[in-house]
Amino acid sequence: MLFLSKGPYLQRPTEDSMTMMWETSDLASSSVEILLAERIHSGHQGNYKKPEVVIASVSNEERSTIHQLTVTGLEPGTMYFYTIHSANAKGEVQSGPYPFKTAVRRGEPxxxxxxxxxxxxxxxxxxxxxxxxxxxxxxxxxxxxxxxxxxxxxxxxxxxxxxxxxxxxxxxxxxxxxxxxxxxxxxxxxxxxxxxxxxxxxxxxxxxxxxxxxxxxxxxxxxxxxxxxxxxxxxxxxxxxxxxxxxxxxxxxxxxxxxxxxxxxxxxxxxxxxxxxxxxxxxxxxxxxxxxxxxxxxxxxxxxxxxxxxxxxxxxxxxxxxxxxxxxxxxxxxxxxxxxxxxxxxxxxxxxxxxxxxxxxxxxxxxxxxxxxxxxxxxxxxxxxxxx
CATH class of the missing domain: 3.60.21.10 (Metallo-dependent phosphatases)
Incomplete structure (x- = not known):
């Protein structure tokens, strides 16, 4: 059985990218999906709709236990969601979606x-x-x-x-x-x-x-x-x-x-x-x-x-x-x-x-x-x- 040992966790925030890392219990492939964060103006759920629209993805078929994938082409100071996925012959594991925010531009608090x-x-x-x-x-x-x-x-x-x-x-x-x-x-x-x-x-x-x-x-x-x-x-x-x-x-x-x-x-x-x-x-x-x-x-x-x-x-x-x-x-x-x-x-x-x-x-x-x-x-x- 494949399971998450650590993470996922976030590294290296820039204005247009973010790195996601995690560790699995055994050698496995890895992929990340970035989902659109859409604001809502009423109700609950933290003022965001449940993310469903995938706007970017990155994958690596080379198997490892410590996974590191960087998503680029994002907008500065913007909220997104991400989901991670790993798989091998023993099974697969998925975690997310989780929110994250890209780095702000200069001049922004x-x-x-x-x-x-x-x-x-x-x-x-x-x-x-x-x-x-x-x-x-x-x-x-x-x-x-x-x-x-x-x-x-x-x-x-x-x-x-x-x-x-x-x-x-x-x-x-x-x-x-x-x-x-x-x-x-x-x-x-x-x-x-x-x-x-x-x-x-x-x-x-x-x-x-x-x-x-x-x-x-x-x-x-x-x-x-x-x-x-x-x-x-x-x-x-x-x-x-x-x-x-x-x-x-x-x-x-x-x-x-x-x-x-x-x-x-x-x-x-x-x-x-x-x-x-x-x-x-x-x-x-x-x-x-x-x-x-x-x-x-x-x-x-x-x-x-x-x-x-x-x-x-x-x-x-x-x-x-x-x-x-x-x-x-x-x-x-x-x-x-x-x-x-x-x-x-x-x-x-x-x-x-x-x-x-x-x-x-x-x-x-x-x-x-x-x-x-x-x-x-x-x-x-x-x-x-x-x-x-």
Whole structure:
């Protein structure tokens, strides 16, 4: 009997395409159908008719267990539905239809969510996984256009079962309709499953992408700070290092209004597991106008003041946010806050970020749906910033 092991889930949203991935229990063919989403003006069913009209399809007769199909020729910022199908001599499996939305154009508002530590918190979680489930459910309530995971989404990346237990299982409903990106945490162990399950741009441990007015850059801090040297670097953050050179070239090449960087180890947190050597990257972030940096690793929430050149700077500083969201370790916080800390709290949480042309609003929400921190960043046409 053939059955779905994981997914389906969404990857690589662009203005005219979306990638669907899933895993089957045995080698099988794969196909995706895209159905027209037609609005209705009365009744229920989420204001959409039951999708019936197939407008595109992609198939692959080559058999595999991890399936990846990209549908192109779609319209920007548009709702569609998709159905996946796999078959072999043992049977067939079909799942869907599920809604999805293509990326918006530049100049159009959108929202995304951020969390981390769905697996990194596992050995401390007294709820036996309920924290993960609650966080995914709360994020789904806010209907984001995409989501960032800031590492440690599994407990042991080399353990195949962990990917279902801590990530794909608890997040199944959410990931079916919400495309996502992730960075490597120390718990992923740079395992091969990370590279097989996700369709990020090569080399996959670091990459960048655009969505609306935001340019996102994912870095691999576990490569800058090797496990045998942690928490110190061994001189990797300098010209000649492939990832460092990528970062410089990528920042130089983008013309996006907003620049957001995310990686696992936090350069600023008033708690345990601060990795100060990563502050070597801060001058680059400052030089090229990065607006926000997301990290996790320390299983708390923390938002810095806007920082520049090692000082608080409300004119042109960068806000660093630790989103160790799917857990809470209050004992990891220092007895008092550091100079760079604006707000900090150890509760299970996620972040909702709303992006408009000249405002970026961030809200920190706990696993019960309660707002406990927020701030807004405004950027004028000349690049000047204001925070409130």
């Amino acid at each position: 959108f929202s995304f969510t951020v969390t981390g530590e769905t697996g990194g918190y596992s050995s401390f979680d007294p709820s036996d996984g309920l924290t993960n489930i609650n966080i995914f459910k709360q994020m789904q309530r806010y209907r984001p256009d995409l989501t960032l995971f800031v590492g440690d989404i599994v407990d042991n990346g080399d353990n195949y079962e962990d990917w279902e237990k801590y990530f794909f299982g608890p997040g199944a409903d959410f990931l079916t309709t919400t495309p996502f990106y992730s960075c490597l945490g120390n718990h992923e162990n740079n395992a091969s499953w990370y590279y097989e399950f996700f369709d990020f741009s090569p080399p996959k441990n670091y990459y960048s992408f655009d969505y609306g007015d935001v340019h996102f850059i994912c870095l691999d801090s576990t490569d800058f700070i090797k496990s045998e040297d942690y928490p110190l670097s061994a001189g990797e953050m300098s010209p000649g290092n492939e990832q460092y050179d990528f970062l410089i070239h990528d920042l130089q090449s983008t013309s996006a209004k907003w620049k957001i960087v995310f990686f696992h180890y936090p350069p600023f947190v008033s708690g345990g597991y601060q990795v100060e050597d990563l502050r070597q990257l801060c001058p680059l972030f400052e030089q090229y106008g990065v607006d926000l940096v997301f990290n996790s690793h320390t299983i708390v929430y923390e938002r810095s003041h806007p920082l520049r050149a090692g000082k608080v700077d409300f004119q042109g500083g960068i806000t660093y946010i630790v989103a160790g969201g799917a857990g809470a370790m209050p004992e990891w916080l220092l007895p008092k806050r550091e100079w760079h800390t604006s707000q900090s709290l150890a509760v299970p949480h996620f972040l909702q970020v709303i992006v408009t042309v000249d405002h970026l609003e961030l809200r920190a929400i706990d696993e019960e749906g309660r707002l406990f921190d927020k701030f807004t960043l405004r950027k004028d046409s000349d690049g000047s910033k204001s925070y409130f």
